[in-house]
Amino acid sequence: MMDEDGKQVAVAVLGLGRMGRAVAERLLDGGFDVTVWNRSPGRTDGLVDQGASVAGSVAEAVGSVQVVVTFVADDGALRDIGMRDDGVLAHLGDRWWVDMSTVSAELSGLLAGRCDRFGSMPVLGRPDALRAGEATLLLGARQDLQERIGSIVAALSPKVLRFPEPPLAAAAKLATNSVLLSGITALAEAFAIGRAGGLDTAQLRALFQGSPVVAAALANRFDAVLEGEGDAWWTVELGHKDARLALELADAGGVALPLVSTVRERFDQARSAGLADEDIAAVTRLYGAAGVFDMTDR
Secondary structure, eight states: OBOTTSOBOEEEEEOOSHHHHHHHHHHHHTTOEEEEEOSSTTOOTTTTTTTOEEOSSHHHHHHTOSEEEEOOSSHHHHHHHHHSTTSHHHHOTTOEEEEOSOOOHHHHHHHHHHOTTEEEOOEESOHHHHHTTOSEEEEESOHHHHHHTHHHHHHHOSEEEEESSHHHHHHHHHHHHHHHHHHHHHHHHHHHHHHHTTOOHHHHHHHHTTOTTSOGGGGGGHHHHHHTOOOOSSBHHHHHHHHHHHHHHHHHTTOOOHHHHHHHHHHHHHIIIIITTSBGGGGGHHHHHTTSOOGGGO
8 A cells, every 4th residue: 555655654553452453453454564462472473474573662663654553452461562651652752652452542632732643433343344444443543644644544444434543432431331241241130031831942043043132242252151151252341340430420521320240240259250351242141150050042
């Protein structure tokens, strides 16, 4: 991908979890010059074969590109690679920084206040949807930054909701995630009700799969919730974090969220049950563990 001066656009992707890796692969497919870096080793496998360069440090990654993309797990990780003495801010200079993580609106606002070249662009969608260019991007940034990274945004997805400030995009992501987390929990409880009444897995599938009472956004995890296991790209730990951030944001605005509070408590119980690294669908196992139903019929 060439910029307005006819030069290949160089992008650094910092953070190579499932989602960050999908971003890097999508940009490589789009013809960008991609440099990758991850805090823990072993995440760059395969990306080099696809054409990526591997940086040995944040400074090296940032210094070789025009745009920096970060995609990490939480506020702590973003503060670490972004705000430490040798982090992104220390080396950004006249480059542009887009964070795609699900983090607090407070942190997004703090970074925007410290760096007028910072934007927030969290994602709605699975890694495979992002890799296929089918995810929805929530882009919060000043207009000049939105224009500057236009080719990157277009390469990632044609589905973009735009906001004038980074904290608005962060808030939009947390609002959306609260619906999904609540829906997952409600679906798990619906299955528990059915099993408590004697329905088996096949009967529950026939009852709910394709039913209008199950939101389309839950379809990706229907079988995972029904059977208690799934592909862990959005883990119980991250789900708990997102519910907590939603509660903190609402509390700052003087709003109580009894439903999300209950969802966070349920995910906290799942963490305590040793399911932190499992997919969020694993919350359904709490009902089996409590003796509500026996999942051996699956």
